[in-house]
Amino acid sequence: MRVIAGTAKRLPLKTVPGDGTRPTTDRIKETLFNMIQHELYETRFLDLFAGSGGIGIEALSRGASKAVFVENNRKAAKCISENLDFTRLAERADILQMDVLAALHILSGAPPFDFVFIDPPYREGWEERVLTALSASGLLAESSIVIVEAAKDTSFDFLENTGFILRQRKEYKTNAHLFLQPAARGGNK
Template sequence: MRVIAGSAKRLQLKTLDGLDTRPTTDRIKETLFNMISPYLYDCRFLDLFAGSGGIGIEALSRGAGEAVFVEQNPKAMACIKENLKKTKLEERAVTMATDVMTALRRMEGSGTFDYIFMDPPYNKLLEKQVLEYLAESKLIDEDSVIIVEASKSTDFSYVESFGFSVLKKKEYKTNLHLFLALEGSERVC
């Protein structure tokens, strides 16, 4: 896994051995960032279920002003910190070694995020729990975009009932990215 573009372009990132994390492939990451890179400069980016930190690091490399990495696995968090140091992006990064719901509650009152990316373990409904929380949270506003990486079989039929609208859905071979914003938002990805 590598950084695709920006200040840390071509640097290889460390990943965890085994199946504890599923790093987003370079091809899928490149597709994702081709869609959002025009809006990244100086944005506030939240990487939930961050794994080795590849998504948040890519955002920082491409000009995000700040990225917050939330990961409860201590080995994965050590990997994130090592990758941030290697890419020289640690000054604009905040790491939170805790579960996602605790992190979200702790961040309340700290301002809104422009982008929230989450790649939770598949088929455990964790994305639904996070979206339900965010629907009532001050961490997002009408300019925020939430991006969920999930398996193709994930049911998102509930998102409208939480007050979200689907901006875009991008399907890949086995998974997808769903782009969400608060209902009524005129935000593009």
């Protein structure tokens, strides 16, 4: 795993040993960031279920002004810290080693995030719980974009009830990225 573009381009990133995390492949990460690159500069980025931090670090490398990483696993949080130090992006980052729902509660009242990336364990129902909590948190502006990485077969029938509208869906071989916007913003683009 490496940083694809920006100030930390080509730098390798550590990953957490074992199968407790599921790093986004370089190819999928590159596709994702090609889709949002023009909206990323000087934004605030929230990386939930951050794993080794590859997504939030890519956002910082490409011009995000601030990234907050939320990761409950102690070894993964340490890995994020080491990766931030290695890429020299630590000054623009905060790491919260805690449960995602607790972190959303603690972050409540912080300035809104422009982007939120959610990559929970697949098929455990986290998507609905986190989106519901995020919708009520006050951490989103009308223009915020929430990106959920999920198994391709994950049902999002609950989406309307969580306060979000599907803006775009990008499918890969086994997973998908859903680009969501707060419902108050109106119809699809």
